[in-house]
Amino acid sequence: MDKEVKIAVLGLGVVANGLVENLTAAKEKIKQQTGLTFSIAKVLVRSKENKKKQAEKHQLVLTTEFDEILEDSDIAIVVELIGGIHPAKEWIAQALQHKKHVVTANKDLIAQFGNELTAIAEENNVSLFYEASVAGGIPILQTLNSSFIADEITEIQGILNGTTNFMLTQMTEAEISYDEVLKTAQSAGFAESDPTNDVDGWDAAYKLMILVRLAFSKDLSLNDVQIKGIREITQTDIFYAQKFGYQIKLLAQAEKVSGEIYAAVSPVLISQTHPLALVKNEMNAVFIESEAIGSSMLYGPGAGASPTAASVVTDILKIAQNMIDSSQALQMSTSDLPSCKIHEEMTSxxxxxxxxxxxxxxxxxxxxxxxxxxxxxxxxxxxxxxxxxxxxxxxxxxxxxxxxxxxxxxxxxxxxxx
Amino acid sequence: MDKEVKIAVLGLGVVANGLVENLTAAKEKIKQQTGLTFSIAKVLVRSKENKKKQAEKHQLVLTTEFDEILEDSDIAIVVELIGGIHPAKEWIAQALQHKKHVVTANKDLIAQFGNELTAIAEENNVSLFYEASVAGGIPILQTLNSSFIADEITEIQGILNGTTNFMLTQMTEAEISYDEVLKTAQSAGFAESDPTNDVDGWDAAYKLMILVRLAFSKDLSLNDVQIKGIREITQTDIFYAQKFGYQIKLLAQAEKVSGEIYAAVSPVLISQTHPLALVKNEMNAVFIESEAIGSSMLYGPGAGASPTAASVVTDILKIAQNMIDSSQALQMSTSDLPSCKIHEEMTSxxxxxxxxxxxxxxxxxxxxxxxxxxxxxxxxxxxxxxxxxxxxxxxxxxxxxxxxxxxxxxxxxxxxxx
CATH class of the missing domain: 3.30.70.260 (ACT domain)
Structure with a gap:
């Protein structure tokens, strides 16, 4: 089954660059193992001039007009890597309506509008995949969708935000204050100049919403997540936590309690003997409790161009293989999930x-x-x-x-x- | 796509029982998510009398004749759970030749005869899947086959033998001797009366051979694995290892070194700050270094009826979905892998x-x-x-x-x- 699959990429930032490099480097290996050849037909950029060098290096065709991608019937898969809600949402919707499969790493968008966009994908019998939206290089979504189909997940916990995990690790190991480590993270380009999204727990909450959709087949609203960030954590807290045998981590958790779901993002003390305690710096991990398998954990990089691109490629490959084998498009979750009944209070x-x-x-x-x-x-x-x-x-x-x-x-x- | 898929199971021991229970419990969920219904058409046992109760409980049709399964053209998938080399090997070969897909948890068999049996599967355009053969409930093989297609793995390490990991953990935490913990493990049915296969590293070596096949697309011979067991580990060693900041673990490792593969199973000291150091008792983990993703780890139960059955079900689902979607059968690896060039010596x-x-x-x-x-x-x-x-x-x-x-x-x- 030798097939060529044409891809368009929206955006040419670091992840898009990682994607171009990964697809180029792995071209032969992918062809050998799957019989598929991928080529990037068009890349949407704001300004052709600014991205000229990159385009020349990888012989990319740039365009500033989304319509050129939409109307190119050879393009089977659109990869959205511009981030943010607008115009990403509208472009993804239009791509799906034009019968193009879509892969995105956009967690804010998928958390808030994943159901709506999946419904459009279902209507048009194309796929909307978003493995890279949660825990970057960790194949957590596909694992939830394959290894746990016949299992029953009871709890899922994640260290899902690399920036805050880096900050808490440095506060612990380098014994520096919250303010100092935030400055370090910002000057290293690791934290945004407005760190709200990370340090106040919103980023982790969005990712938790996506995890809950796949782990529990339930729709979790942002309002139902009890969110607390790490701004108030001091070195004194970290000192005592360690003395008592714990690490402080920003943990996203969802747990089934008598038919309801308890969902929270908050800094918690985790025993130093638990595998999650050794997830350091920018690493992420997802810990799962389920009826059949028991305890399991996936650990890996939560961000970074190359790991995120690797997850995007995994999605692209899965969509392409399914395109060839089946007339029915795959989805990561269905669009008509029932809402979570929320359990507010936990013993602790x-x-x-x-x-x-x-x-x-x-x-x-x-x-x-x-x-x-x-x-x-x-x-x-x-x-x-x-x-x-x-x-x-x-x-x-x-x-x-x-x-x-x-x-x-x-x-x-x-x-x-x- | 509502389809009924008929399965035969060879053996009715603990894992087979786990499989029956898992498939029964998850029947509705599987149907809802995949449109597939699975039924166990026949179970091969040595004596119908001995298994009468179990058969009645789950309304299973027992047979003592393998030919009855072979000649039942309704049976699409045969699950081999009797273990050992003979007659498992011959039965799997015959099932494949009769165009039946095969799922097995038999690591000894797959390590030694996986290529031969995969060749038969390829010839007959049916699948041979064996997720449960390595690290029980951890979906490591499918992850290697999906998330790493476009990546390049450089190293893979595993804590792959639950018995020895339990023993080393107890020697560390309960401060008991090798002989005492072996007796404990044996009386709990956790270690065999002849523990050679576990404590001398053979079991881990077989699993490493399978991992290498999927991680490096190379065939590793048992003779090329440097194997050392845990018999010589004393409490004095564990005492000093801990004092120096390490845990002693039986580690299976394969590493690319200038185009060659270094492969070993041996007790090693692992830093207490490395995620593998917190893999305790009967838990398993596989740690991967790759070009694109970097470091990642999968952690979970290495054995047990229910986790192993969960991996078997994952294989069954994948085969069934592919059966419906595609005319080409999937394999976990190809049969014609080149042999590893072996790197004998490592700096350490x-x-x-x-x-x-x-x-x-x-x-x-x-x-x-x-x-x-x-x-x-x-x-x-x-x-x-x-x-x-x-x-x-x-x-x-x-x-x-x-x-x-x-x-x-x-x-x-x-x-x-x-």
Whole structure:
């Protein structure tokens, strides 16, 4: 089955460059293993002049008009790598309506408009694939779609944002402050000048929405994710977490609780003996609990031109092979998923950091029927850090109320894991 | 595409039972997501009487005659779960010749006769799939075949044997001896009464052969794997490894070195900060280095009825979907792979444990131009443990020769990682 598949790429930034290089380098290997030849027919850019050198290097045909791609009937697959919502959404919709398969790495778009766009793909019997939108180089979406079809996922957790994981790792290992590490990450081009999307947890929440769609066949709305970022994490928190045997990580988690889904993105304490604790710097990982397989984890780079491009290529190959074998287009998920019923409150143990404590804290906690698992009080008895036993939300709220009367609560974080 | 696919299962042991239960439990979900219905048409057993209860529970049709399966033209897929080489090999060959797809979890068989059996599958345009043969519930083979098609793998490492990993973990955490933990593992039915296959590294070597086939498209012969088991590992070794910041793990590894492949199964020291160090007890993991993606890892249960059955179901689903979509049968690898050129010798740093040391060891090592990275000498100066800098094989041999003249070398292990 020797076939040539023509691709158009929207955008010529770092990932698009990675894609061009990867497809060029792997051309022979792909042909040998699949019988397919891929060629990039057109690349949409804002200005031909700015991208002239890159175009010459890889003999790319540039265009500034999306319509030229839309109307080129030889182009079977459109790869969207411009990011953002507009005009990416409109272009993807039009490409699908013109019976072109679409591959995208655009998590914001897929999280918010994935169902709508998938519906257009279904109507037109073409595929919309987006492996690279979650956890860059990790093939998590295709794994959810293949290895877990006959299984039942009960929990999924991810370290999904490389920027915050880099920051927390550096705060731990290089012992530098949040502000310092943010500057380092920004000057290395690793964090945006406005870091909101990363540090406040929005990026991880978008990715969690996509994971939930594939893991639970449910539609999770952004409003239903309890989101807390890492701005308030200090070196003192990291110091005590380590002393107690934990790492602080920004964890995205979704868990089935009696037919409902609990969904949250928040900094949590993870035991140093759990595989997620060793996911460092810009690496990502997704941890899954399921009925048949039990515990499993996929680990890999969360971003970067080359790993992201590798995931895009995997999508392209899958679409192309299906194009040849089948008249029915594949989708990553269906467009008509039922909404999640949301479980708001979880039992958890908590890490607490106090200052200005006016009482004998161990005696006070005993009175509140709290049995701290770990406990450290500073010499002069006004500051303390401890980890509670498992508390219901009611118990936690009652504890906080009591503590506020006798001390200043500087930090409270969930401890993840049973 | 509503289709019913009939399956025959050879054997009705724990994995087969897991398969029956998994397929029954997931029937509706599979149908909904793929349009396919699977039914187990016949199960081959040695004695119908012994399996009567199980058969009644799941309404299974038992047979003691393989020919009844072979000649049942409704049966599209045969799942081999009896293990061992004979008669599994002959039955798989016959099933393939009768145009039936085959799924197996039989690593010994696939490692040794995978090419031969794949050739028969290719000739008959049916599939031979064996996801469950390596690392039980981890979808490592399909990931190698999909996510890495356009990538170039340079190294692959695995903790592939659950029994030895359980033993080493218990020796580390419960501080019990090799002999004690072996007895525990045996009485829990976790290790065989003759543990050779696990503790001497053969099981991991077979799995490595299969991994190499998919990761490097090369045929690795068992004779070309440098195999060393865990029988000689003592608690003293584990004590020092931990003191130096390492875990001892039985690691299967294959690495490209200037066009050749270095392949080994041996107990090595892995840094406690590497994700492989947290793979505990019966869990397995495969770590991959590749050009495009960089570092990635898959982690999950290495054995057990339910995870293994889940991998078998993944194979069954893939074969069935391909049956419907395409006239060309898929294979996990081709039968005509070129042989590996073997790279025998690797630069490495080493952990050494000495007794009866008759010299001032630091001075002695300095004279040998060895700069130990970690060093511990016992008070009375006759025993010592240390980790060397990176040594070529020549340098290592020269060091050992010199050390033998002044001390007793109780242990030498490679330290894995750069």
């Amino acid at each position: 143990s908590y890490y607490l950091l106090l200052s200005d404590c006016k009482v004998d804290l161990p005696a006070f906690l005993e009175k509140q029927q709290i049995t701290p698992v770990f406990f450290k009080q500073q010499p002069k008895n006004t500051g303390a850090a401890f980890i509670t036993n498992q508390l219901t939300v009611e118990q936690k709220n009652s504890l906080l109320e009591q503590l506020q009367q006798v001390s200043h609560i500087k930090q409270i974080l969930s401890v993840w894991g049973k | 740093s080493y952990y050494l444990l000495l007794s009866d040391c008759k010299v001032d060891l630091p001075a002695f090592l300095e004279k040998q131009q060895i700069t130990p990275v970690f060093f511990k000498q016992q008070p009375k100066n006759t025993g010592a443990a240390f980790i060397t800098n990176q040594l070529t094989v020549e340098q290592k041999n020269s060091l050992l020769e010199q050390l033998q003249q002044v001390s007793h070398i109780k242990q030498i292990l490679s330290v894995w990682g750069k």
